Amino acid sequence: MSLTVAEVGCPAAERPAGGPAAPYHLGVRLIDSHCHLQADRFAADVDDVLGAARVAGVERLLVPGWNAWSSGAALDLVDRHPWLDAAVGVHPHDAARMTDEGWARIVVLGADPRVVAIGETGLDYDRAFSPIADQHVNLYRNLELALETGKPAILHVRSPVGRRDAQDALVAELRAAGFGGPAAASAFGDRPPALIHSYSGPVDFAAAVLDMGLAISISGLAFRKGEEATAEVASLVPSQRLLVETDSPYLSPPGGPRGRNEPAWVRITAAWAAGQCGIAADDEAALGQFGDGLVGAYDRTFPRPDRRAGELRQ
Numbered sequence: 001m002s003l004t005v006a007e008v009g010c011p012a013a014e015r016p017a018g019g020p021a022a023p024y025h026l027g028v029r030l031i032d033s034h035c036h037l038q039a040d041r042f043a044a045d046v047d048d049v050l051g052a053a054r055v056a057g058v059e060r061l062l063v064p065g066w067n068a069w070s071s072g073a074a075l076d077l078v079d080r081h082p083w084l085d086a087a088v089g090v091h092p093h094d095a096a097r098m099t100d101e102g103w104a105r106i107v108v109l110g111a112d113p114r115v116v117a118i119g120e121t122g123l124d125y126d127r128a129f130s131p132i133a134d135q136h137v138n139l140y141r142n143l144e145l146a147l148e149t150g151k152p153a154i155l156h157v158r159s160p161v162g163r164r165d166a167q168d169a170l171v172a173e174l175r176a177a178g179f180g181g182p183a184a185a186s187a188f189g190d191r192p193p194a195l196i197h198s199y200s201g202p203v204d205f206a207a208a209v210l211d212m213g214l215a216i217s218i219s220g221l222a223f224r225k226g227e228e229a230t231a232e233v234a235s236l237v238p239s240q241r242l243l244v245e246t247d248s249p250y251l252s253p254p255g256g257p258r259g260r261n262e263p264a265w266v267r268i269t270a271a272w273a274a275g276q277c278g279i280a281a282d283d284e285a286a287l288g289q290f291g292d293g294l295v296g297a298y299d300r301t302f303p304r305p306d307r308r309a310g311e312l313r314q
């Protein structure tokens with residue numbers, strides 16, 4: 001990895017033993033970089049869910065689309081709640097169903113200043129609901145739109161348990177599209193050109209994408225069997241590129257609800273990630289800095305022209 005001194009993450013040697021840390025106390029700044037609040041399961045009470053997120057300390061919240069409808073619905077939600085951000089794109093599960101008209105709609109939506117990223121897109125070899133060849137065509141199209149718009153790609157990547165084919169294929173596709181090279185540098189400068197959402201994969205996959213300048217977001221998936229490498233990954237990601245998310249309504253973390261996950265529960269994953277960085281659960285000053293770091297990483301990854309750095313958005 002070619003990290004600068006200023007970017008070096010927390011040393012793994014200082015990490016305490018694993019296991020979920022206690023949930024944050026209120027008042028620590030939080031982000032949820034990935035939650036599908038336009039999903040049907042939030043139709044009845046999304047305003048309450050957002051209120052609970054604010055009470056928990058969530059200051060930034062990104063709603064990604066997975067197809068044309070959900071991309072438009074993400075922006076509809078931002079109309080009603082201007083402190084949210086949207087992303088538009090096509091999930092690998094939807095790759096085979098995407099029409100030219102649907103894609104044209106996503107390209108139009110992608111120009112909206114409240115759309116801060118392209119996605120979610122990526123590769124899923126575990127549950128290949130769309131043929132893998134279609135997933136690759138879809139991924140490439142989404143990556144090209146990210147480069148054209150200067151908005152980072154949000155990447156989903158899953159392999160069957162114990163395998164890494166999708167992660168290796170994703171690195172190859174990123175390189176082929178110009179990520180980690182001059183094309184991404186001219187579109188993004190020193191900002192992350194993409195984000196691995198809901199991190200899953202071996203440590204050297206993280207090293208490869210960090211070397212290309214990507215950011216990494218940790219979800220409740222980190223607590224699942226087979227995802228043990230994510231603990232070390234959390235300790236390696238430079239703080240300027242470390243984000244957390246719920247992937248609501250999915251991936252509820254231990255201690256969260258058994259059914260629908262919600263943005264307020266990001267505090268469990270954030271506390272766990274802080275623990276991997278050597279921060280004790282009762283060290284309020286260090287936790288406060290960690291929260292500032294999360295908001296800073298979000299704002300650096302997803303800049304919005306109407307946002308002032310670090311402000312609490314209304």
Ligand SMILES: [Zn+2]
Pocket residue numbers: 034036064120247
């Ligand atoms: Zn998602």
